[in-house]
Amino acid sequence: MNIEHGHAVEARVSDHAVSDGFTIDLSGGSEHRARRLILATGVSDTLPSIPGMSERWGETVLHCPYCHGYEVRDVSLGVIAAQPMSAHQALLIPDWGPTTYFTQGQFEPETAELDAFAARGIIVERTPVVELIGDAPALDGVRLADGRFVEVAAVFTAPQTKPSSPLAEMLGCAHEDGPTGPYVKVDQWGATSVPGVWAAGDAATLMHNATLASATGVLAGIGVHQASVRAKAA
Numbered sequence: 626m627n628i629e630h631g632h633a634v635e636a637r638v639s640d641h642a643v644s645d646g647f648t649i650d651l652s653g654g655s656e657h658r659a660r661r662l663i664l665a666t667g668v669s670d671t672l673p674s675i676p677g678m679s680e681r682w683g684e685t686v687l688h689c690p691y692c693h694g695y696e697v698r699d700v701s702l703g704v705i706a707a708q709p710m711s712a713h714q715a716l717l718i719p720d721w722g723p724t725t726y727f728t729q730g731q732f733e734p735e736t737a738e739l740d741a742f743a744a745r746g747i748i749v750e751r752t753p754v755v756e757l758i759g760d761a762p763a764l765d766g767v768r769l770a771d772g773r774f775v776e777v778a779a780v781f782t783a784p785q786t787k788p789s790s791p792l793a794e795m796l797g798c799a800h801e802d803g804p805t806g807p808y809v810k811v812d813q814w815g816a817t818s819v820p821g822v823w824a825a826g827d828a829a830t831l832m833h834n835a836t837l838a839s840a841t842g843v844l845a846g847i848g849v850h851q852a853s854v855r856a857k858a859a
Protein backbone atom coordinates (compact mmCIF):
# COMPACT_ATOMS: atom_id res chain seq x y z
CA MET A 626 0.00 0.00 0.00
CA ASN A 627 1.28 3.47 -0.89
CA ILE A 628 0.65 6.27 1.57
CA GLU A 629 0.62 9.74 0.02
CA HIS A 630 0.34 12.85 2.16
CA GLY A 631 -1.24 15.83 0.48
CA HIS A 632 -4.31 17.96 0.05
CA ALA A 633 -6.88 16.55 -2.37
CA VAL A 634 -8.17 19.38 -4.55
CA GLU A 635 -10.30 17.45 -6.99
CA ALA A 636 -12.07 14.09 -7.15
CA ARG A 637 -13.89 12.72 -10.17
CA VAL A 638 -15.17 9.49 -11.62
CA SER A 639 -12.34 8.16 -13.78
CA ASP A 640 -12.51 8.04 -17.52
CA HIS A 641 -13.52 4.37 -17.86
CA ALA A 642 -11.39 4.04 -20.99
CA VAL A 643 -8.36 4.52 -18.68
CA SER A 644 -9.40 2.84 -15.39
CA ASP A 645 -12.33 2.01 -13.10
CA GLY A 646 -13.13 4.04 -10.04
CA PHE A 647 -11.98 7.53 -9.21
CA THR A 648 -9.21 9.99 -9.90
CA ILE A 649 -7.92 12.31 -7.19
CA ASP A 650 -5.69 15.33 -7.84
CA LEU A 651 -3.43 16.54 -5.04
CA SER A 652 -2.43 20.17 -4.62
CA GLY A 653 1.19 19.26 -5.48
CA GLY A 654 0.06 18.23 -8.96
CA SER A 655 0.11 14.43 -8.59
CA GLU A 656 -2.84 12.32 -9.71
CA HIS A 657 -4.04 9.15 -7.96
CA ARG A 658 -6.53 6.46 -8.88
CA ALA A 659 -8.66 4.31 -6.59
CA ARG A 660 -11.52 1.88 -7.11
CA ARG A 661 -13.13 3.05 -3.87
CA LEU A 662 -12.89 6.17 -1.76
CA ILE A 663 -13.52 7.01 1.90
CA LEU A 664 -14.02 10.73 2.48
CA ALA A 665 -13.07 11.70 6.06
CA THR A 666 -12.43 15.39 5.64
CA GLY A 667 -14.08 16.68 8.83
CA VAL A 668 -16.01 19.94 8.98
CA SER A 669 -15.20 23.62 9.21
CA ASP A 670 -16.96 25.69 11.85
CA THR A 671 -18.24 29.25 11.49
CA LEU A 672 -18.74 30.79 14.92
CA PRO A 673 -21.28 33.54 15.61
CA SER A 674 -19.58 36.79 14.68
CA ILE A 675 -19.02 38.26 18.15
CA PRO A 676 -15.61 39.72 19.12
CA GLY A 677 -13.77 37.35 21.48
CA MET A 678 -15.32 34.07 20.30
CA SER A 679 -12.65 32.59 18.04
CA GLU A 680 -9.68 32.97 20.43
CA ARG A 681 -11.61 31.04 23.11
CA TRP A 682 -12.91 28.25 20.83
CA GLY A 683 -12.46 24.88 22.50
CA GLU A 684 -11.42 26.46 25.83
CA THR A 685 -14.22 28.67 27.16
CA VAL A 686 -16.37 28.85 24.00
CA LEU A 687 -17.68 25.33 23.51
CA HIS A 688 -20.08 23.34 21.37
CA CYS A 689 -20.71 20.15 23.31
CA PRO A 690 -21.42 19.65 27.03
CA TYR A 691 -20.75 15.92 26.68
CA CYS A 692 -17.20 16.74 25.49
CA HIS A 693 -16.44 19.73 27.74
CA GLY A 694 -19.07 19.94 30.49
CA TYR A 695 -16.81 18.34 33.10
CA GLU A 696 -14.04 20.89 32.38
CA VAL A 697 -16.38 23.81 33.14
CA ARG A 698 -18.48 22.30 35.92
CA ASP A 699 -19.77 24.34 38.88
CA VAL A 700 -19.19 27.77 37.32
CA SER A 701 -21.64 30.27 35.76
CA LEU A 702 -22.34 29.21 32.18
CA GLY A 703 -23.98 30.84 29.18
CA VAL A 704 -25.58 29.63 25.97
CA ILE A 705 -25.29 32.11 23.11
CA ALA A 706 -28.15 31.24 20.76
CA ALA A 707 -27.16 30.81 17.14
CA GLN A 708 -29.99 28.70 15.69
CA PRO A 709 -33.45 27.37 16.67
CA MET A 710 -31.96 24.27 18.41
CA SER A 711 -30.02 26.52 20.82
CA ALA A 712 -32.89 26.40 23.33
CA HIS A 713 -32.55 22.60 23.38
CA GLN A 714 -28.79 22.99 23.98
CA ALA A 715 -29.52 25.38 26.88
CA LEU A 716 -31.81 22.84 28.57
CA LEU A 717 -28.85 20.44 28.93
CA ILE A 718 -26.41 22.86 30.52
CA PRO A 719 -27.69 23.42 34.12
CA ASP A 720 -26.40 19.94 35.05
CA TRP A 721 -22.90 21.48 34.85
CA GLY A 722 -23.53 24.98 36.21
CA PRO A 723 -26.05 27.80 36.65
CA THR A 724 -27.07 28.83 33.14
CA THR A 725 -28.07 32.01 31.30
CA TYR A 726 -29.61 31.68 27.83
CA PHE A 727 -28.77 34.65 25.57
CA THR A 728 -31.44 34.83 22.84
CA GLN A 729 -29.38 37.39 20.86
CA GLY A 730 -32.79 38.98 20.18
CA GLN A 731 -33.35 36.30 17.53
CA PHE A 732 -33.99 32.90 19.09
CA GLU A 733 -36.80 33.44 21.56
CA PRO A 734 -37.79 30.14 23.25
CA GLU A 735 -41.31 28.86 22.66
CA THR A 736 -43.78 28.84 25.59
CA ALA A 737 -43.16 25.15 26.41
CA GLU A 738 -39.40 25.79 26.32
CA LEU A 739 -39.77 28.76 28.67
CA ASP A 740 -41.67 26.49 31.11
CA ALA A 741 -38.84 23.94 30.86
CA PHE A 742 -36.26 26.72 31.35
CA ALA A 743 -38.08 27.80 34.55
CA ALA A 744 -38.06 24.21 35.82
CA ARG A 745 -34.31 24.00 35.10
CA GLY A 746 -33.56 27.42 36.66
CA ILE A 747 -32.30 28.93 33.37
CA ILE A 748 -32.20 32.75 33.20
CA VAL A 749 -33.20 34.27 29.84
CA GLU A 750 -31.34 37.39 28.65
CA ARG A 751 -32.78 39.03 25.54
CA THR A 752 -30.28 41.87 25.03
CA PRO A 753 -27.62 40.65 22.58
CA VAL A 754 -24.08 39.77 23.65
CA VAL A 755 -21.71 42.07 21.74
CA GLU A 756 -18.33 41.08 23.21
CA LEU A 757 -16.62 38.41 25.30
CA ILE A 758 -14.48 39.88 28.07
CA GLY A 759 -11.39 38.53 29.87
CA ASP A 760 -7.81 37.46 29.35
CA ALA A 761 -8.42 34.92 26.53
CA PRO A 762 -8.75 32.01 26.52
CA ALA A 763 -10.13 32.69 30.03
CA LEU A 764 -13.56 34.29 30.11
CA ASP A 765 -14.76 36.69 32.79
CA GLY A 766 -18.11 37.42 31.23
CA VAL A 767 -19.97 39.01 28.34
CA ARG A 768 -20.80 42.61 27.49
CA LEU A 769 -24.39 43.23 26.34
CA ALA A 770 -25.51 45.76 23.73
CA ASP A 771 -26.90 48.04 26.47
CA GLY A 772 -23.50 48.09 28.24
CA ARG A 773 -24.33 45.65 31.05
CA PHE A 774 -21.78 42.98 32.01
CA VAL A 775 -22.93 39.42 32.79
CA GLU A 776 -20.46 37.14 34.56
CA VAL A 777 -20.01 33.72 32.90
CA ALA A 778 -16.88 31.56 32.93
CA ALA A 779 -17.72 29.64 29.75
CA VAL A 780 -20.32 29.78 27.00
CA PHE A 781 -21.80 27.11 24.75
CA THR A 782 -22.89 27.92 21.22
CA ALA A 783 -23.62 26.15 17.93
CA PRO A 784 -21.33 27.10 15.03
CA GLN A 785 -22.53 26.65 11.47
CA THR A 786 -20.74 23.65 9.99
CA LYS A 787 -20.01 22.29 6.53
CA PRO A 788 -17.72 19.57 5.17
CA SER A 789 -14.29 21.17 5.12
CA SER A 790 -13.68 19.98 1.56
CA PRO A 791 -15.95 20.06 -1.51
CA LEU A 792 -14.81 16.56 -2.64
CA ALA A 793 -18.17 14.90 -1.83
CA GLU A 794 -20.02 17.62 -3.74
CA MET A 795 -17.64 17.25 -6.71
CA LEU A 796 -18.42 13.54 -6.83
CA GLY A 797 -22.18 14.20 -6.69
CA CYS A 798 -22.80 12.69 -3.21
CA ALA A 799 -26.21 13.57 -1.75
CA HIS A 800 -26.18 15.72 1.40
CA GLU A 801 -28.58 16.05 4.34
CA ASP A 802 -29.56 19.39 5.86
CA GLY A 803 -28.72 19.38 9.58
CA PRO A 804 -29.57 22.12 12.07
CA THR A 805 -26.00 23.46 11.87
CA GLY A 806 -25.45 22.84 8.15
CA PRO A 807 -25.10 20.21 5.44
CA TYR A 808 -23.44 16.83 5.91
CA VAL A 809 -22.86 13.90 3.57
CA LYS A 810 -25.77 11.42 3.47
CA VAL A 811 -24.59 7.87 4.28
CA ASP A 812 -26.08 4.50 5.17
CA GLN A 813 -25.13 2.56 8.32
CA TRP A 814 -21.83 1.43 6.73
CA GLY A 815 -20.93 4.93 5.54
CA ALA A 816 -21.84 4.30 1.88
CA THR A 817 -22.81 7.56 0.15
CA SER A 818 -25.34 7.92 -2.67
CA VAL A 819 -22.47 7.47 -5.19
CA PRO A 820 -21.45 3.80 -5.66
CA GLY A 821 -17.83 3.29 -4.62
CA VAL A 822 -17.70 6.34 -2.32
CA TRP A 823 -17.95 6.07 1.48
CA ALA A 824 -17.79 8.88 4.02
CA ALA A 825 -16.98 8.88 7.74
CA GLY A 826 -16.48 11.20 10.67
CA ASP A 827 -17.88 14.68 11.26
CA ALA A 828 -18.43 15.30 7.54
CA ALA A 829 -21.06 12.55 7.49
CA THR A 830 -22.93 13.02 10.77
CA LEU A 831 -24.91 15.49 12.87
CA MET A 832 -22.99 14.74 16.07
CA HIS A 833 -19.40 15.88 16.14
CA ASN A 834 -17.44 13.70 18.52
CA ALA A 835 -14.02 12.07 18.18
CA THR A 836 -15.10 8.62 19.33
CA LEU A 837 -18.13 8.60 17.03
CA ALA A 838 -15.95 9.81 14.16
CA SER A 839 -13.44 7.00 14.63
CA ALA A 840 -16.26 4.44 15.00
CA THR A 841 -17.81 5.51 11.69
CA GLY A 842 -14.34 5.23 10.14
CA VAL A 843 -14.25 1.58 11.27
CA LEU A 844 -17.68 0.96 9.73
CA ALA A 845 -16.67 2.60 6.45
CA GLY A 846 -13.47 0.51 6.37
CA ILE A 847 -15.52 -2.65 6.83
CA GLY A 848 -17.97 -1.49 4.15
CA VAL A 849 -15.16 -0.88 1.66
CA HIS A 850 -13.44 -4.19 2.38
CA GLN A 851 -16.65 -6.19 2.01
CA ALA A 852 -17.47 -4.40 -1.26
CA SER A 853 -14.01 -5.31 -2.52
CA VAL A 854 -14.49 -8.97 -1.49
CA ARG A 855 -17.87 -9.04 -3.29
CA ALA A 856 -16.24 -7.63 -6.44
CA LYS A 857 -13.43 -10.21 -6.34
CA ALA A 858 -15.83 -13.09 -5.68
CA ALA A 859 -18.20 -12.14 -8.51
Ligand SMILES: Cc1cc2nc3c(=O)[nH]c(=O)nc-3n(C[C@H](O)[C@H](O)[C@H](O)COP(=O)(O)OP(=O)(O)OC[C@H]3O[C@@H](n4cnc5c(N)ncnc54)[C@H](O)[C@@H]3O)c2cc1C
Pocket residue numbers: 631632633634665666667668670682683684692693789790792825826827828832833834835836838839
Ligand atom coordinates in the same frame (compact mmCIF):
# COMPACT_ATOMS: atom_id res chain seq x y z
C1 LIG B 1 -13.16 23.17 19.50
C2 LIG B 1 -13.49 21.72 19.44
C3 LIG B 1 -13.35 20.91 20.56
C4 LIG B 1 -13.69 19.56 20.50
N1 LIG B 1 -13.57 18.79 21.61
C5 LIG B 1 -13.90 17.50 21.57
C6 LIG B 1 -13.79 16.66 22.73
O1 LIG B 1 -13.39 17.12 23.79
N2 LIG B 1 -14.16 15.36 22.61
C7 LIG B 1 -14.62 14.83 21.44
O2 LIG B 1 -14.94 13.64 21.38
N3 LIG B 1 -14.72 15.59 20.32
C8 LIG B 1 -14.40 16.90 20.37
N4 LIG B 1 -14.50 17.67 19.25
C9 LIG B 1 -14.97 17.05 18.01
C10 LIG B 1 -13.84 16.26 17.35
O3 LIG B 1 -12.71 17.12 17.18
C11 LIG B 1 -14.32 15.76 15.98
O4 LIG B 1 -15.52 15.01 16.17
C12 LIG B 1 -13.29 14.88 15.29
O5 LIG B 1 -12.03 15.52 15.19
C13 LIG B 1 -13.78 14.52 13.90
O6 LIG B 1 -12.84 13.72 13.27
P1 LIG B 1 -12.79 13.66 11.68
O7 LIG B 1 -11.68 12.71 11.39
O8 LIG B 1 -14.13 13.42 11.12
O9 LIG B 1 -12.39 15.15 11.21
P2 LIG B 1 -11.08 16.00 11.51
O10 LIG B 1 -10.53 15.69 12.87
O11 LIG B 1 -11.49 17.41 11.23
O12 LIG B 1 -10.03 15.49 10.47
C14 LIG B 1 -10.21 15.69 9.08
C15 LIG B 1 -8.85 15.69 8.42
O13 LIG B 1 -9.02 15.71 6.99
C16 LIG B 1 -8.11 16.64 6.44
N5 LIG B 1 -8.64 17.13 5.16
C17 LIG B 1 -9.74 17.90 4.94
N6 LIG B 1 -9.91 18.13 3.64
C18 LIG B 1 -8.89 17.49 3.01
C19 LIG B 1 -8.51 17.35 1.63
N7 LIG B 1 -9.21 17.93 0.65
N8 LIG B 1 -7.41 16.62 1.33
C20 LIG B 1 -6.68 16.01 2.33
N9 LIG B 1 -6.99 16.10 3.65
C21 LIG B 1 -8.08 16.84 3.97
C22 LIG B 1 -8.01 17.75 7.49
O14 LIG B 1 -6.82 18.51 7.31
C23 LIG B 1 -8.01 16.92 8.78
O15 LIG B 1 -6.70 16.51 9.11
C24 LIG B 1 -14.17 19.01 19.28
C25 LIG B 1 -14.30 19.82 18.14
C26 LIG B 1 -13.97 21.16 18.22
C27 LIG B 1 -14.10 22.03 16.97
